[in-house]
Structures are given as structure tokens and as C-alpha cells.
Amino acid sequence: xxxxxxxxxxWLWWPPALFFVFLLFFSGHVSGSAAVxxxxxxxxxxxxxxxxxxxxxNKLFSEFDFSEIDDSLxxxxxxxxxxxxxxxxxxxxxxxxxxxKLAMQFxxxxxxxxxxxxxxxxxxxxxxxxxxxxxxxFSNAFQNRQVSExxxxxxxxxxxxxxxxxxxxxxxxIEGKLTVLLDFMRxxxxxxxxxxxxxxxTSSSLMFYNIVLFLIYAAEVxxxxxxxxxxxxxxxxxxxxxxxxxxxxxxxxxxxxxLISWILRTLITCVIGINVIQGMLAPxxxxxxxxxxxxxxxxxxxxGNAIGGVTDVVLGAAVLIxxxxxVAGAVILIAICAVPILQMLxxxxxxxxxxxxxxPVSDKRITGCISxxxxxxxxxxxxxxxxxxxxxxxxxVVTVSTS
Amino acid sequence: MSIIQIGVIGVIGALLSIQFKSGKxxxxxYMSVGISILIFACIVDKLxxxxxxxxxxxxxxxxxxxxxxxxxxxxxITYIAEFSSSVCKDAGYQTIAVQIEIFSKLTILALGMxxxxxxxxxxxxxLA
Numbered sequence: 001x002x003x004x005x006x007x008x009x010x011w012l013w014w015p016p017a018l019f020f021v022f023l024l025f026f027s028g029h030v031s032g033s034a035a036v037x038x039x040x041x042x043x044x045x046x047x048x049x050x051x052x053x054x055x056x057x058n059k060l061f062s063e064f065d066f067s068e069i070d071d072s073l074x075x076x077x078x079x080x081x082x083x084x085x086x087x088x089x090x091x092x093x094x095x096x097x098x099x100x101k102l103a104m105q106f107x108x109x110x111x112x113x114x115x116x117x118x119x120x121x122x123x124x125x126x127x128x129x130x131x132x133x134x135x136x137x138f139s140n141a142f143q144n145r146q147v148s149e150x151x152x153x154x155x156x157x158x159x160x161x162x163x164x165x166x167x168x169x170x171x172x173x174i175e176g177k178l179t180v181l182l183d184f185m186r187x188x189x190x191x192x193x194x195x196x197x198x199x200x201x202t203s204s205s206l207m208f209y210n211i212v213l214f215l216i217y218a219a220e221v222x223x224x225x226x227x228x229x230x231x232x233x234x235x236x237x238x239x240x241x242x243x244x245x246x247x248x249x250x251x252x253x254x255x256x257x258x259l260i261s262w263i264l265r266t267l268i269t270c271v272i273g274i275n276v277i278q279g280m281l282a283p284x285x286x287x288x289x290x291x292x293x294x295x296x297x298x299x300x301x302x303x304g305n306a307i308g309g310v311t312d313v314v315l316g317a318a319v320l321i322x323x324x325x326x327v328a329g330a331v332i333l334i335a336i337c338a339v340p341i342l343q344m345l346x347x348x349x350x351x352x353x354x355x356x357x358x359x360p361v362s363d364k365r366i367t368g369c370i371s372x373x374x375x376x377x378x379x380x381x382x383x384x385x386x387x388x389x390x391x392x393x394x395x396x397v398v399t400v401s402t403s
Numbered sequence: 404m405s406i407i408q409i410g411v412i413g414v415i416g417a418l419l420s421i422q423f424k425s426g427k428x429x430x431x432x433y434m435s436v437g438i439s440i441l442i443f444a445c446i447v448d449k450l451x452x453x454x455x456x457x458x459x460x461x462x463x464x465x466x467x468x469x470x471x472x473x474x475x476x477x478x479x480i481t482y483i484a485e486f487s488s489s490v491c492k493d494a495g496y497q498t499i500a501v502q503i504e505i506f507s508k509l510t511i512l513a514l515g516m517x518x519x520x521x522x523x524x525x526x527x528x529x530l531a
Binding site: 123127131135138139142143144146147150151153154155157158160161164167168232233235236240 | 453457460463470473474477478480481482484485504507508511512514515518519521522525526528529530
């Protein structure tokens, strides 16, 4: 390499090389010291790449400000003392091998807790359905149909009060979780895209940062302020639909359900599309700039070879840290989403089970009411799942396409 | 009392009141009223068992017991109304019978009003 460039043309290479060294100094004193360290070593002597990598990682870590993320984590998991940097470091060094086991344990614990907590609710529903059946049959003995109708309404009201209260609690829980999710994304973004900028370049960092900001805004407006109230209305419509013997509102309920699932699907498709398209373009621009820079540096006579090697190591470390932050963010996202998703799935199954159990004894309106509430929970699962997938996909695309 | 005894009492009462139908028909009506009240008294024992069962079921679920009370009350109102209106019909006074039925229906409706209000309140709270 060194021999390939004639000595008299060497001065041509100095301005870009100086610029590169300046850039390395600028983007963290790290690389600067690494470059100096490398420059000191005489050609032929082996450069301590591992040491450089460790040093780079430590220095890079000191550049990031994780305090906001840590604050948000403290709010999220108050019982666990977890620092974001530790999580990233653990993931980078590959210590996540028993994660699957932990996740299984967590899921089982959660399901057990939900079952214990909701067992009473299930029993109430069954009892109310059975009492309604008994009362209705008992009052059918009279010529007067009015009393059987009114006693049915009384019990139906008790049932829907219970269902709606449970649903409202679940709904406010979901709202809280989504807000937490968005808050976490908001504090994760600056650190993550700083890492992307260091590892890959400013254009992709900027472009993806814009996408994520747009995504957070869209999720807040569309999902939190629009879709969740629609789920509320859907449940109400379904419950009212079964109050009367005839189905007056079933079409409206179906329309609302279709609307919700279409909006979610469209949102996911759009986000995937935008991400993939940006993922094709922006990293390529950065790669072009970077390769021009590194090639230039590598062709500096005398120290070019060492700089090329060291640059690779430094960039590799930056990519590693960027991916570590991305994966840690994804893991925390999954942890935030997992609890409500499990909860809602459990509730869906429980209400379906209750509907199945009361169907033989009870009026078909009561069965319909219980099973429609379970569909409402299913919609909540869809909403929170889609929101989680939106952010996970974005992080995944950014992580993969900027490496 | 078992259903056989009740049946026997009812049939004997009906046969006896046929005897009075040709001459003094009002005695037949008095007799049928008396026997109806007797049978009603026999059922009241059983009704108590029913109310007790409902109270027991109430203990399983700590829902607002006033609704269950309301429902029992409605059943009682319907029972009494049907009883008295059929006695009136027997005596040949359709108008009074219909009035009793209408009164009972309106009473049940009035009892059901808090239920309707609670239902509306639930919906309002949920959508608020």
C-alpha cells in the first residue's frame, strides 16, 4: 500500500488525513488517543487491537448520557435496580444466555398472578349468569312476562357493570403502559441515534431519528387518543347490542372492529415501508462518505496501514455499542409490552372460557355479552402488540441497516 | 304440603262450588276464593325456602343485594297481582282484574327505574 503511492504525491493526501485525525479527536478523544497510540507503534510491530477496543468501548460509554433512561427505567421497574449501561454491557459481552429461562419464569409467574387475581371475577360472572338463568325460568311461571324481562335486565346490568369496570381498569393500565413506552422511546432516542451517528454517519442517524420522532407522535395521536377510545365505544356498542333481544347494533360493532384492525395494519405497513426505503438509501450515503475517509486515511504513507486497522477496530466498537444500545432498548421495549400483552391475552381466554361455561345454562344474550367483552380484550392485545412491533421493527431496521 | 294434597283440595273445592252454581252462585265464588287463599298459604312456606337460597347465593358474591331484593319484590308483586286479578275474573269483574294487572305492571316498572338509572350511570361513567 505504502509503496504504491509515489513520494512526491504524498502532500496531496495530507489535508484529508489531517481532517480525519481532527474528526477522530472531535467525535470522542478516544479515537484520537487510539490513533496516536497506533501512530507511535513502529510498522511491523503488532498493534494491541483488543486493548484499543476495550479502551474505545469505555470511552464511548462515557460519552453517552444514560441518566434519563435510568430515571425512566427506575419508574418502569421500581423493584429492580437496573442501570441501562450495565444492561448494554451485559448484552455486548454476551451474557444474555439464560434470558430464555428468565423469560419463561416471568411469563409463568405473570399468568399465575393474573389467574389468582381474576379468579374471583370469573366466579362472579358464572354465578350471575346462573342466577339470571334461574330467575328467568322461575319468573316464566307467571303469565306476566314483564317480571322475567326486568329481572333479566337487573342481572344483565350487574354483569355488564362488572365487565365494564374490569375493562376500564385494564384500559387505563394499557394507556399507562403505552405512555411509558412512548416516554421510554423518547429518552432512548437521543443516546441511540448518537451511537448511530458515531457508528454509521449523520445522514442515516438524522433520517431515522426523524422517522422515530414521527412514529412516537403518530402512536400518541393515533393509538392513544383515537384507537383506545374506539375500543371503548366498541365494547359499549357490543354490550348494548346484546341488551335487547334483537341485534340492533351488531353491524356498527363490526364496523368499529374492522376500522381498528385496518388502522393498525396500515400503520405497520407504512412504518415498514418507510423504514426499509430509508434503510436502503441513508446508510449507503454514509458508507460512501466513510469509505472515502477510511481509504484516504489508509493510503497515508507510513502510518496509513496502522490507522486503517485502528479505524476498523474503533468503528467496530462503535457499531457494537450502537447495536448493544439498540438490543437493550428492544429488550426493555419487549419487557414493557410483555406484561400487558400477557394480561390481556389471559383476560381474553378467561372471558371466552366464561362464555363457554355459561352457554348451556344461560340466555344467549348473556353468553354474547361475555364473549364480546373478550373480543374487546383481544382488540386491546392487537393495539399494544402493534405499537410494540412498530418500535421494535424500527429499532431492528436501524440496527441492521446501519451496521 | 305435597302436590297431591293441594290437587285434592282444589278439585274438591271446584266440585263443591259447582253445586252452588245453579242456585246461589256467589257462594261458589266465596268458596273458590277461600280455597285459593288456602293453597296460597301452603306455597308461602316453600317461597321462604326460595328466598333463603337466594340469600345464600348472595353471600357468594358481594354484589349490591338491593337489586336481588328488588327482584324478589317484583316476583311477589306479580304473584299477588295475578292471584287477585284471577279471583276478580272468576267473579266476572274483568275491569277490576285489568286494573289490578295494570297497577302491578306500573309498580314493577317503578321498582325497575333505579336499575335503569344504574345502567345509564354505568354507561356514562364508562364513556366519560
